[in-house]
Amino acid sequence: MKIIIFGATGMIGQAVMEEALKSPKIESITVVRRSPSLVQEPKVKEFLVPDLFDLSLIEDQLRSHDACLFCVGVSAAFLDENTYTHLTYDLTIKTAEPVLKSSPSLAFVYVTGQGADSTEAGRVMWARVKGQTENKLLNIPFKAAYMFRPGAILPLDGIRSKTKGYDLLYQILGPFVHLLIAINPAWCPTTPEVGRAMLAVTDGSLEKRVLDSKDIIQLANK
Numbered sequence: 001m002k003i004i005i006f007g008a009t010g011m012i013g014q015a016v017m018e019e020a021l022k023s024p025k026i027e028s029i030t031v032v033r034r035s036p037s038l039v040q041e042p043k044v045k046e047f048l049v050p051d052l053f054d055l056s057l058i059e060d061q062l063r064s065h066d067a068c069l070f071c072v073g074v075s076a077a078f079l080d081e082n083t084y085t086h087l088t089y090d091l092t093i094k095t096a097e098p099v100l101k102s103s104p105s106l107a108f109v110y111v112t113g114q115g116a117d118s119t120e121a122g123r124v125m126w127a128r129v130k131g132q133t134e135n136k137l138l139n140i141p142f143k144a145a146y147m148f149r150p151g152a153i154l155p156l157d158g159i160r161s162k163t164k165g166y167d168l169l170y171q172i173l174g175p176f177v178h179l180l181i182a183i184n185p186a187w188c189p190t191t192p193e194v195g196r197a198m199l200a201v202t203d204g205s206l207e208k209r210v211l212d213s214k215d216i217i218q219l220a221n222k
Contacts, residue, residue, distance in 0.1 A: 002028040003202060004062060006052070006095060007071030009033065011155055012111050012194055016069050019195030026199065030065065032058065052091060055098045062102035067202035069109045070095060076126035084126060089133045096140055107144045107204040110137055114151035114212065134210070144204035148197070149212050154190045189213055193220035 003020060007013040008031045020026045021041055031039070031046045032055070039046070047058045052072070055062070072095075074087045096108055116130035134147045189197070197211070197219035208215065 001025050001067070001202060002030070002065045003199075004030045004032065004065050004068040004099065005071065006032050006068070007073065007111075009037065010071055010073065011153065011191065012073075012198075013069075013071035015155075015191035015195035016071060016198050017195075019192060019199055023199055030061065053094045055095065059098060059102050062099055065099075065103040065106055067107040067109060067204075068096075068099045068103075069198055069202070071111050073111060073113075076129075081125050081129070085129050085132075088126075088129050089136070092133050093136055096137060096142075100140060100142060105143050107146070107202055108137060108140070108142045109146045109148065109198050109201060110134070111198075112147050112149050114149050116147070116149055118210075138209060142204075144201070144206070145209060146198075146201045146206070147210045148194070148216065149210060150189055150194060150216055151213050152188045153194055154188055156190050156192060189216045189220065193217055196220040 003026060005013060005016055005020070008017050017029070020029050021043070027043060029044045031037070031044060032049055032052070033046065034048065034050060034052065036048060037046060045061070047061055049055060049058060070092060072091065074084070076084050079087070092110065099108070100106060110133070112130045112134055115124070115127050116134055117124065117127035118131045118135060120128050120132045120135065122128055137145045137147070194216055197216040200219045200222070211219070
């Protein structure tokens with residue numbers, strides 16, 4: 001299976017990369033990013049794109065893939081709705097459409113968030129925008145599209161969030177999160193579980209399209 005990963009340096013992107021590198025079913029990983037990395041693995045092909053809103057320079061490199069895992073995301077903190085919409089909805093769709101054009105039989109996996117508002121009419125700005133993005137993706141004719149809605153995620157194996165505030169919060173609350181997971185294992189997936197679950201849907205066979213933390217954990221541990 002050949003996959004494309006956007007956002008491979010973020011917490012979830014790192015998790016997917018780790019699991020994809022270990023998975024025997026993943027033969028090729030195309031990573032699209034804005035700056036070079038130090039990753040040197042035989043099955044990783046890295047393509048640098050200065051502006052993710054314009055993928056025209058790498059359209060040929062996006063052909064013949066089985067799945068795209070879109071892990072790019074920004075915090076809504078301190079952003080107005082127009083800016084957040086541009087960096088969330090616009091960027092995601094500007095990526096999804098050329099990817100589909102290059103690989104028409106592709107499954108698309110989108111990392112959204114717990115509480116995304118499918119009605120697009122609620123009071124919470126980020127939830128409306130995420131809901132709008134989900135709805136659009138679910139109506140694009142992919143082989144299948146999956147919306148991953150994790151809430152809290154426990155980072156393991158040295159993976160850390162690029163968002164400083166989130167990283168600090170994880171460090172402070174880490175011991176409490178472990179305790180809560182012990183009490184209720186379905187409450188909070190770990191980064192390896194998120195990575196494995198995302199890879200589990202890349203063949204497009206799962207009928208359920210919107211997946212919460214409980215679904216993610218179940219998929220990861222099948």
